[in-house]
Amino acid sequence: MRAVVLSRLRLQWTRYLMVLAVVAVSAGFMTAALGLSSTLTASMTNDVVAQYKNADAVVTTKTDATSSFSATPQQIDEISRVDGVDSVWAQYSTIAIPSSSTVAADGSAAPVANLPDDPSLLPAKIEQGTFPNSADQALVSESLAEKLKVGVGDTVSLQELAGAPAGDGEAAGQGVGAPSAAKKYSVSGLSENSATGAFASLWLTNDGLTRFSPGQMMGDRPLQAIQLTLDGSANDARIQGLNTDVARILAAGQGEQPELRVITPEQLTEETIDQLAAGSNVLTMFLLAFAGLSILVALLVVTNTLSVLTAQRARELALLRCVGATSKQVRRSVLTEGLVLGIVGALIGVAVVWGLAVVLKASGLISVVTVTVAPRDLLVGFLTGIVLTMIASLGPARRAHGASPLDGLRGSRAADGVPRVRVVLGALILVAGAGTLVLGVAVHEPLLGIAGGLASFLGVVMTARLYLPPLVQGVGRILPGGQPSRLAAVNAARYPARTATTATALLIGVLLVATVLTGQHVARANLLSELDQQRPVDISVPAGAGQVSPDQIREISELDGVLGVKTTDPAAADGAVAQIDAVQSLNTSAAAQLQEKVAGILNVTPGDLQGALLEKASYVSILEVMLAVTLGLLAAAVVVSVLGIASTMSLSVLERVRENSLLRALGLTRRQLAAMIRREALVISLVATIVGLVIGWAFGTLGVMSLVTEDMTVELTVPWAGFLAIILAAVVVAVLASAAPVRRATRVSPVEGMARVD
Amino acid sequence: MNTTRTETQHSKGLPWGQQTQQPTGQTQAGSTASSPTDQNSARHTQGQHQQHRSLAVVAANVSRTYGTGEASVKALDRVSIEIPAGTLVAVMGPSGSGKSTLVHCLAGLDVPDKDPNTRIVVGGQDITGLSDDQLTRFRRDHVGFVFQAFNLVPTLTARQNIELPLSLAGKKVNAQRLEALADTLGIRSRLEHRPDEMSGGQQQRVAIARALFPEPSVIIADEPTGALDSTTSHEVLGMLRRSVDEFNQTVVIVTHDPEVAKAADRVVRVRDGRIQADDAATGDH
Numbered sequence A: 001m002r003a004v005v006l007s008r009l010r011l012q013w014t015r016y017l018m019v020l021a022v023v024a025v026s027a028g029f030m031t032a033a034l035g036l037s038s039t040l041t042a043s044m045t046n047d048v049v050a051q052y053k054n055a056d057a058v059v060t061t062k063t064d065a066t067s068s069f070s071a072t073p074q075q076i077d078e079i080s081r082v083d084g085v086d087s088v089w090a091q092y093s094t095i096a097i098p099s100s101s102t103v104a105a106d107g108s109a110a111p112v113a114n115l116p117d118d119p120s121l122l123p124a125k126i127e128q129g130t131f132p133n134s135a136d137q138a139l140v141s142e143s144l145a146e147k148l149k150v151g152v153g154d155t156v157s158l159q160e161l162a163g164a165p166a167g168d169g170e171a172a173g174q175g176v177g178a179p180s181a182a183k184k185y186s187v188s189g190l191s192e193n194s195a196t197g198a199f200a201s202l203w204l205t206n207d208g209l210t211r212f213s214p215g216q217m218m219g220d221r222p223l224q225a226i227q228l229t230l231d232g233s234a235n236d237a238r239i240q241g242l243n244t245d246v247a248r249i250l251a252a253g254q255g256e257q258p259e260l261r262v263i264t265p266e267q268l269t270e271e272t273i274d275q276l277a278a279g280s281n282v283l284t285m286f287l288l289a290f291a292g293l294s295i296l297v298a299l300l301v302v303t304n305t306l307s308v309l310t311a312q313r314a315r316e317l318a319l320l321r322c323v324g325a326t327s328k329q330v331r332r333s334v335l336t337e338g339l340v341l342g343i344v345g346a347l348i349g350v351a352v353v354w355g356l357a358v359v360l361k362a363s364g365l366i367s368v369v370t371v372t373v374a375p376r377d378l379l380v381g382f383l384t385g386i387v388l389t390m391i392a393s394l395g396p397a398r399r400a401h402g403a404s405p406l407d408g409l410r411g412s413r414a415a416d417g418v419p420r421v422r423v424v425l426g427a428l429i430l431v432a433g434a435g436t437l438v439l440g441v442a443v444h445e446p447l448l449g450i451a452g453g454l455a456s457f458l459g460v461v462m463t464a465r466l467y468l469p470p471l472v473q474g475v476g477r478i479l480p481g482g483q484p485s486r487l488a489a490v491n492a493a494r495y496p497a498r499t500a501t502t503a504t505a506l507l508i509g510v511l512l513v514a515t516v517l518t519g520q521h522v523a524r525a526n527l528l529s530e531l532d533q534q535r536p537v538d539i540s541v542p543a544g545a546g547q548v549s550p551d552q553i554r555e556i557s558e559l560d561g562v563l564g565v566k567t568t569d570p571a572a573a574d575g576a577v578a579q580i581d582a583v584q585s586l587n588t589s590a591a592a593q594l595q596e597k598v599a600g601i602l603n604v605t606p607g608d609l610q611g612a613l614l615e616k617a618s619y620v621s622i623l624e625v626m627l628a629v630t631l632g633l634l635a636a637a638v639v640v641s642v643l644g645i646a647s648t649m650s651l652s653v654l655e656r657v658r659e660n661s662l663l664r665a666l667g668l669t670r671r672q673l674a675a676m677i678r679r680e681a682l683v684i685s686l687v688a689t690i691v692g693l694v695i696g697w698a699f700g701t702l703g704v705m706s707l708v709t710e711d712m713t714v715e716l717t718v719p720w721a722g723f724l725a726i727i728l729a730a731v732v733v734a735v736l737a738s739a740a741p742v743r744r745a746t747r748v749s750p751v752e753g754m755a756r757v758d
Numbered sequence B: 001m002n003t004t005r006t007e008t009q010h011s012k013g014l015p016w017g018q019q020t021q022q023p024t025g026q027t028q029a030g031s032t033a034s035s036p037t038d039q040n041s042a043r044h045t046q047g048q049h050q051q052h053r054s055l056a057v058v059a060a061n062v063s064r065t066y067g068t069g070e071a072s073v074k075a076l077d078r079v080s081i082e083i084p085a086g087t088l089v090a091v092m093g094p095s096g097s098g099k100s101t102l103v104h105c106l107a108g109l110d111v112p113d114k115d116p117n118t119r120i121v122v123g124g125q126d127i128t129g130l131s132d133d134q135l136t137r138f139r140r141d142h143v144g145f146v147f148q149a150f151n152l153v154p155t156l157t158a159r160q161n162i163e164l165p166l167s168l169a170g171k172k173v174n175a176q177r178l179e180a181l182a183d184t185l186g187i188r189s190r191l192e193h194r195p196d197e198m199s200g201g202q203q204q205r206v207a208i209a210r211a212l213f214p215e216p217s218v219i220i221a222d223e224p225t226g227a228l229d230s231t232t233s234h235e236v237l238g239m240l241r242r243s244v245d246e247f248n249q250t251v252v253i254v255t256h257d258p259e260v261a262k263a264a265d266r267v268v269r270v271r272d273g274r275i276q277a278d279d280a281a282t283g284d285h
């Protein structure tokens, strides 16, 4: 039997391409989702531990590596005299406003840190120049140096930030809001950038930092960590000994001082990963929900394809039964096929994601995060692919098991019955879900709305077998195009179960996209009109900007995005001399640009302008980002369903070679044959899309209605642009999905096709 | 092409009434697009017309080679044949001798090897060198097919199957005429059934009805009784015979059955891609 399965897979591998692609996409998406979460955890861990990477041991508080403690210079000196300790680096940090002779201070602050006495402890690489050796030298990060337009040997000025979080003693001494004079430092070298902000961008010697901020190195300054280098290796016993010594010296757990411990950087890494894992679980769950969705769609598509393949092979399976294969062996052959497909597909998907991660990492394009795909992610993705395919082959295997050899030989096919239990259960869930959703809307309870929405979604999917095939037939009938069109309609509805499953897969994707799109659209329209009522003035020009001339008003009102400008009496409410009304749909960057242009016309800085424009824009941007993220995550499900249409179409065409050749003999031209196949895909994809849009619109609207408070009325809108784009995409998808089947079908000459046995 | 076609039809005088042809824009456009070839063939056939007034099929020097190089098979080797209108011709010969290839070439379903001496004229239309689309339209208008099995489109009813060649060409179907034909063939009561609800014999009758209905220049039947029992195959054969006798239809039957050969006006024997013998049958009709 195994020989039969393997030879089939080898000879007819083209029939399995779509299944492989679907399994690969699902397994790959799963791996990618987990990998994304691993990447974030790894990046955050790196942020925390990167600064300790050259230390042999680190003193931190017992709770975590980010709370602070204190140590006097005497105590630090004492630690450095402990047996086996080579060097000690107590890390202090503050912020400064940098400037240079060519670039003025623009108010943005840069992190400043003290350098270790032992240069080998410095976690940032020195890219150019040397380690500072005096109090008036500084190490500057490459990016800051570039911003300040300075190089090795140039001078930078550092100014303390007024009211900087610099410590009470010093603030009291200097007085808040009275910044000290800028200190000058000569640049001795350029240090490695830190994309994540793990390293400071200005490094000063201990004395240099004291010069900049006299309170900084004194007494009980808050410390996050003390880094140590040791003679020889840091084994457990030595760390244990250090623990006792350090606790004694720093009086850990006494008075204000928290409990302390000595830990190796490796231990710290592990600990941080554990702590972060809990936090990234929410994100992981979110990503997994979308992965699960695409797996659900994949399950439909793979089940469908394997069912079609098994049905087409009924004759072959029957022949096997006749020559002595037991029904168990026949079933096992279908399951084996599933297993092989699952392994190969999952391997491809996981390997592609892994390869992408490696390439991404090597290219250094993304330096902000540490691209990481953990072995766990690869394994889970791989298993997902296999389990998915195995579950999908259970149904076809059961049917192959139950089929009588005689039916198979006769070529008769059991009629597609409607799965009563599933449909009835689905209808009940749909009714209950819709009820809950409406109730959620009535009492403005988002949780009821979400629960009801999910249940209705499930109901819609489970009952699809009931309403999709008649719809497909109906739509097929009204499509113009003569006899080929009518044949296409009949073909599309020929195997209702097959058509229903294919369409359902696409329906799921479209429905969710439509829900998200509508939700965003309705939320945006209502939120913005609400905001517009509360704060109608988008940009108000304060009296301080001086008189606004008619010329300026005309210029402003001609700007893109400006609806109107009016001058007001500065003695009135907000003391503005002019008010500008802008369109509602600007996102933050568009709003900032508009604000800048207006400021330019009025000869003021953008910061002088007031009004609700930027706040409104921030909501627009948040909604835009949410929409983009959700749509991106739904893409996998949509891709899988499109592959499903392609798969069903090519198998159907394969199955109808003889019939299509007969039609060709009787006078169907090549072009008519192509049109017929394309129409069939078009009918299926259009029906799924339109049903998905309608139901998705209802879900999205009701969802927002359940979210808002009682006193808000939700205005109904349809995101026409988005919906039209989706319908257009459905047409394109149908044409693309039928391209290969069309090519294959029109290539066969009628004589060849009529002679073909299978 | 229409003129010649009408003339061949006149000679038939089919009892189920003259067909009303209403070409739609589609076929119209098709014929204009293919006009250069059509004019050629029209001129050519007009010339021959006086001479071969009663020839439904004229084929000269038809060769067909499958494959290339050493693996090539010469299924037909410079075959020539003329078939007068209103005759029943039986094509016989051992399996693999080239019978199907021959009739496929005559029907415009298969294309002979390129050769300047090759010529195939069916129903007055020269089909040598036509494009795939032109051949398809030619088949719609001039050829009726009956195959051994898988004759019918499984998703369509008997009526829809019979209408198919006309509806593909976008022509109107005269329902009365169709029902009269179905009556003659004894399938009137089966018209609204699908193929899987009919016996093999009934399916073949529907196939014959479909072949006869558009009044083609020639009906090609490739082993039409090969899958039927002897009684049914006798009936089916009788119907084809009647269409020749009563309606002046031209029929070419590929067969292994000596009974069929007896009923034929003429028997063409094929062997190794050549016509071995071409005798008027000794049959009793």
Ligand SMILES: Nc1ncnc2c1ncn2[C@@H]1O[C@H](COP(=O)(O)OP(=O)(O)O)[C@@H](O)[C@H]1O
Residues within 6 Å of the ligand: A752, B066, B067, B073, B074, B075, B093, B094, B095, B096, B097, B098, B099, B100, B101, B102
């Ligand atoms: N598509 C094809 N490719 C290659 N050889 C073919 C093809 N069709 C027919 N032949 C060969 O051409 C010869 C004649 O075939 P055919 O006309 O089908 O014979 P018949 O109908 O008399 O049994 C045979 O040797 C057959 O093997």
Ligand SMILES: [Mg+2]
Residues within 6 Å of the ligand: B099, B100, B101, B222
């Ligand atoms: Mg044959």
